[in-house]
Amino acid sequence: MKLFRQIKRLTAKTKAFMWEGSVQDQGNSEGLTGSLENDFHRIKQLFEGAADFSYREMKINQMNSVVILYLNGLVSIERLEIHVFHPLVTANEKLPQHVDINIDDLKGILSSAQVSQGATFREVIDQILAGGTVVLMNGSKQALFISEQSWEQRSVDEPVSEAVVLGPREGFTENIRTNGSMIRRRLKTTKLKFEYMKLGSISQTEVMITYLEDIAETSIVEEVRSRLKRIEIDAIEDSGYIVEFIEDQPFSLFPQVLQTERPDRVVGNLLEGKVGILVANSPFALIVPVTFFEMMNSPEDYYGRFIMTSFIRFIRYLFLAVALLFPAIYIAVTTFHHELLPTNLIFSVAASREKVPFPAVIEALLMEITFEALREAGLRLPRPIGSTVSIVGALVVGQAAVEAGIVSAPLVIVVATTGIASFMFPSYALTGAIRLLRFFLIFLAATLGFYGILLGIFFILVHLVQLRSFGVPYMSPVAPFHFNNLKDIFIRVPWWMISERPNETGKRNLKRLNPRNRKY
Amino acid sequence: MYTEKISGLQLFYLMTGYVLGTAMILGLGLDAKQDAWIFILVGMTSSLFLMAVYTQLAVYYPGDSLVEILPKVIGKFLAYPVILLYISHFTYSAARASRELGDLIVTTILSETPIFVVIASFMVLMIYCLRGGVETFARMAEIVFPIYIFSLILIWILLLSVDQFSIKNLTPIMGMGIMPVLKTAIPNAINFPFGETLAIMMLFPYLSNKKNTRRIGLSMILIGGILLTINSIMMISVLGPEFYSRDIFSLLAATQMVSVADFLERFDALVILMMVAGVFFKVGVFTFAAAVGISQLLRLKQYRSVLLGLGTIIPALSLVSASSYVEHIEFGFKFYVPYVLTILQIILPILFLCIAFIRKKLS
Numbered sequence: 052m053k054l055f056r057q058i059k060r061l062t063a064k065t066k067a068f069m070w071e072g073s074v075q076d077q078g079n080s081e082g083l084t085g086s087l088e089n090d091f092h093r094i095k096q097l098f099e100g101a102a103d104f105s106y107r108e109m110k111i112n113q114m115n116s117v118v119i120l121y122l123n124g125l126v127s128i129e130r131l132e133i134h135v136f137h138p139l140v141t142a143n144e145k146l147p148q149h150v151d152i153n154i155d156d157l158k159g160i161l162s163s164a165q166v167s168q169g170a171t172f173r174e175v176i177d178q179i180l181a182g183g184t185v186v187l188m189n190g191s192k193q194a195l196f197i198s199e200q201s202w203e204q205r206s207v208d209e210p211v212s213e214a215v216v217l218g219p220r221e222g223f224t225e226n227i228r229t230n231g232s233m234i235r236r237r238l239k240t241t242k243l244k245f246e247y248m249k250l251g252s253i254s255q256t257e258v259m260i261t262y263l264e265d266i267a268e269t270s271i272v273e274e275v276r277s278r279l280k281r282i283e284i285d286a287i288e289d290s291g292y293i294v295e296f297i298e299d300q301p302f303s304l305f306p307q308v309l310q311t312e313r314p315d316r317v318v319g320n321l322l323e324g325k326v327g328i329l330v331a332n333s334p335f336a337l338i339v340p341v342t343f344f345e346m347m348n349s350p351e352d353y354y355g356r357f358i359m360t361s362f363i364r365f366i367r368y369l370f371l372a373v374a375l376l377f378p379a380i381y382i383a384v385t386t387f388h389h390e391l392l393p394t395n396l397i398f399s400v401a402a403s404r405e406k407v408p409f410p411a412v413i414e415a416l417l418m419e420i421t422f423e424a425l426r427e428a429g430l431r432l433p434r435p436i437g438s439t440v441s442i443v444g445a446l447v448v449g450q451a452a453v454e455a456g457i458v459s460a461p462l463v464i465v466v467a468t469t470g471i472a473s474f475m476f477p478s479y480a481l482t483g484a485i486r487l488l489r490f491f492l493i494f495l496a497a498t499l500g501f502y503g504i505l506l507g508i509f510f511i512l513v514h515l516v517q518l519r520s521f522g523v524p525y526m527s528p529v530a531p532f533h534f535n536n537l538k539d540i541f542i543r544v545p546w547w548m549i550s551e552r553p554n555e556t557g558k559r560n561l562k563r564l565n566p567r568n569r570k571y
Numbered sequence: 572m573y574t575e576k577i578s579g580l581q582l583f584y585l586m587t588g589y590v591l592g593t594a595m596i597l598g599l600g601l602d603a604k605q606d607a608w609i610f611i612l613v614g615m616t617s618s619l620f621l622m623a624v625y626t627q628l629a630v631y632y633p634g635d636s637l638v639e640i641l642p643k644v645i646g647k648f649l650a651y652p653v654i655l656l657y658i659s660h661f662t663y664s665a666a667r668a669s670r671e672l673g674d675l676i677v678t679t680i681l682s683e684t685p686i687f688v689v690i691a692s693f694m695v696l697m698i699y700c701l702r703g704g705v706e707t708f709a710r711m712a713e714i715v716f717p718i719y720i721f722s723l724i725l726i727w728i729l730l731l732s733v734d735q736f737s738i739k740n741l742t743p744i745m746g747m748g749i750m751p752v753l754k755t756a757i758p759n760a761i762n763f764p765f766g767e768t769l770a771i772m773m774l775f776p777y778l779s780n781k782k783n784t785r786r787i788g789l790s791m792i793l794i795g796g797i798l799l800t801i802n803s804i805m806m807i808s809v810l811g812p813e814f815y816s817r818d819i820f821s822l823l824a825a826t827q828m829v830s831v832a833d834f835l836e837r838f839d840a841l842v843i844l845m846m847v848a849g850v851f852f853k854v855g856v857f858t859f860a861a862a863v864g865i866s867q868l869l870r871l872k873q874y875r876s877v878l879l880g881l882g883t884i885i886p887a888l889s890l891v892s893a894s895s896y897v898e899h900i901e902f903g904f905k906f907y908v909p910y911v912l913t914i915l916q917i918i919l920p921i922l923f924l925c926i927a928f929i930r931k932k933l934s
Binding site for chain 2: 387388390391392393499500501502503505506509510512513516517524526529530531532
């Protein structure tokens, strides 16, 4: 009872705790005073100690003077010189000398494309932080904001994590505007919506929700919006942060949000009624809701010919089973069910296991963990040394361990096949789930043999069918069953036969194409 | 309390898997020897009438489960003991099915594992699944049932390759006349497995489209019966009537005879898969029916808490109820199926329907 009371007290405490935000620029919501001296002083004080904060004061005629404020490194100095500084320096030629001009006159002489106005300190500060340039003028309660941002960034590159042979090769970059433009370029319609919001009290990261109006389910879009708004954190460094906040079941091994580097994949999903989330400074876009079977599809599936694609999908599902079950089946067979193998095969397996001092399960765990270590090491090492790992791995683990009689040769084959199989899945996040579940099945196989494996598979299936991603059942369209959507799951029928969007997300506008396309 | 909904197809898969469940592995109509398939057909056709009775009750009281119907039909004071009877029937049947699974696993592939471990681990899975609600269970059926049917058909095709396969094993058809077959078939063939579909009355309220009630009920008996008939014909053709009536796990025995090109053999794994899948349906439906029944009887808001209790009772009950597998089968086929089930599944429902009919007429 004492324990219960303690827990109760703890939960009561968390309830009482209200989020007040961590360090952040609060306040400053007052309007500009109109006195250049005071306003400039206040802003300068806020940016004290920030060496990249730059400003320039200048007189534009006898009556008026301005201050130009910006953060060095976030603006294009060249463009500022042409479109802001030059017009201002030469302003006395265009403006009356002895008249007190207003802010609109000033706006008129700037040749920059994007000039807007604001009246509060808050806006001024936000503009400067976002890379804008602010012009304050004496006697004006309005400030001019000029967008001439420019900073160093990675160019559009081939996506590393989702390479394809066929299909477009551009991947997202860290710049959210570039990413948005890549989607917009592919969907030239006013129905494509981008909704901005800012997340992270310190980082103020821009996040963009994108969807196709009239196709995406409004309830899902609303759910995405509200789940994103609920995030209260100091900084968002990558879209991976957001994933954990918005997943339906964060403790599940299976990813319920699709992370992708490919704009074409985002567009394909938007057309199916999904919602995309772009995050500034992250080359990974998020797509929700997502199903298990979509995780198994690669964008390339839609660019190649359909028969080949269907075959590749068959291989993929086959090796899904291999990646998940092969070590477990090896253990079950060598420990419990020798009779399940053909006689010759069981003899050769038994002969090679003769010298091995460990039970099969220890042997397999040893090798599996070594393989995981090799994989992680290969990932972290600098490229030039990378090959060392594979040589050492192949020689030490593959050759020497077998010859020393620590592991048996068939097991090396099993582990190697499993390793290759686990690299086959188009979704990196799904691979992680399969790798971990493999160990779960190894333990079950070691205790209950084939029956244990069956139980394990049933456990995984039960978990999968009750999983949901933003309300959409994870195993749809298999469970709940929907025949029309099966055309693009285990096989892919030719494009002209996929006449409907997935039922779960595209209900509002099911028709995709004219079914008479092929009737010549 | 029926916030969850399942579709007609899901219920059909679930209940057909439930009909096939243990019956497929155990073999039916062992006393009828080569006429076992007629035995099943007789059971099936008579069960169609029985199912009409069940569905008619469900149609009279749409949206009510059996436990909710009974007080309306026979009054509160009479209903409670009857409901208790049904709940204990569901619980005991779940225990029986898990015992059959446990014994199959222990006698075939895990000879040194204690049977309790097998049953208990299965029960953990079952409770995990049912705690996800009837929707989760129904979706599992949608994945598992096609695999089940696929394995079954694969086994049939493989059986055709067995040397001993001879359709002549079926003769003489009704050599002793139809009476001996009918005598063994009624009521046993009706009661197991077809009559056990009484449990569907606990699931009807979850059906999303109530119009399909009768169609689903009848089609699952029909499809299940036809599959069982074909299966028994295949078994008898491969094993011969003598072996068929003597073997405890006839499907497994038949499958072990498969050998294609001396390489494709040992399909035991497939049978084990089918057994686990079949028992999954069977224990699942029984446990769920018992849990919903208890929660409705005690007016609980949800059935999930009841499941944990059932999960501890059922494995224990399955072991306590019989000291050996032979005793288990004896008790089942000599006492439980012919007497207890006849009362619970045939006599009482027909009685209820008559009363319900009169009540409807009077009001």
